[in-house]
Amino acid sequence: MAGAPPLPQPSGLRAWLLSAEPNSRWQARLGRGYLGWRSFTKNPLAVLGLGIVVLLLFVALFADFIAPYSPVIGGDLRTQRLLPPSETFWLGTDDQARDIFSRIIYGSRITLFVIVLVSIIATPIGLLVGTVSGYLGGWVDTVLMRITDIFLAFPRLVLALAFVAALGPGIENAVIAIAITSWPPYARIARAETLMIRNSDFIAAVKLQGASTPRIIFGHVVPLCISSLIVRVTLDMAGIILTAAGLGFLGLGAQPPSPEWGAMVATGRNYLIDQWWVAAMPGLAIFVVSLGFNLLGDGLRDVLDPKAAK
Structure with a gap:
């Protein structure tokens, strides 16, 4: 009786990666x-989320070429004000006869600006507070976590x-305000990860080799908390967008005539x-x-979080 045919073996670059x-x-x-990417692409909703984020990046980068009209200069107020969507104005015009499609395209730059800056400011703060608090423990942990609790006690908006x-109102101050309110959850996560890591065997081995506390925290603990x-952070970006939009809605974010959503x-x-x-x-x-961003975050959680693996 003939045996089953052998399974095809990977070749070329794929074989090298595997x-x-x-x-x-x-x-x-x-x-x-590569294995993470293969796992990620098995989730169609995560791929859809990645496509939306990539489209946002593309639109923000090439807004000057995509937008057909100026985002701040309107047309004739007598004939082009509050026009419905049409072939000329795809998404209609606003009360100043400005093309809404062009304003949305340019507004993607403001949205991306807020997301990137808030992430750059808030993530390192939360990571530093959480890892230092979790590794040192004692009164340092108590003080840092009580400060974190104070920030968490108030709704972000x-x-x-x-x-x-x-x-004062303005997009720069809005970014600072959102960043100040965004770091506490990151500190909590980093602290929880650090508490599981600090008593590991490899940390004890590094201590025996004479590594200092800052070297252990930044060289060994921080990299394990990043995933x-x-x-x-990816899941929080939707909340950052909504908070920035809320501030803009109340007139405290980007100021007119800036095309903030x-x-x-x-x-x-x-x-x-x-x-x-x-x-x-x-x-x-x-x-x-x-x-x-929510769909992308869910997909990344399935790939990067081993506790969520099925």
């Missing part, structure tokens, strides 16, 4: 990345409103019954981008 005995650390990392009211933080929704609420597209189109943009 090698059970990598020749270098670089090859091993690329192999893990309410706390951001307080900081923006103190700093969990990447997932949380929240401010556009605020302008459109005065015409919601008859000229629904003025508020609905930027609101739809906020919804789609927030959904994209």
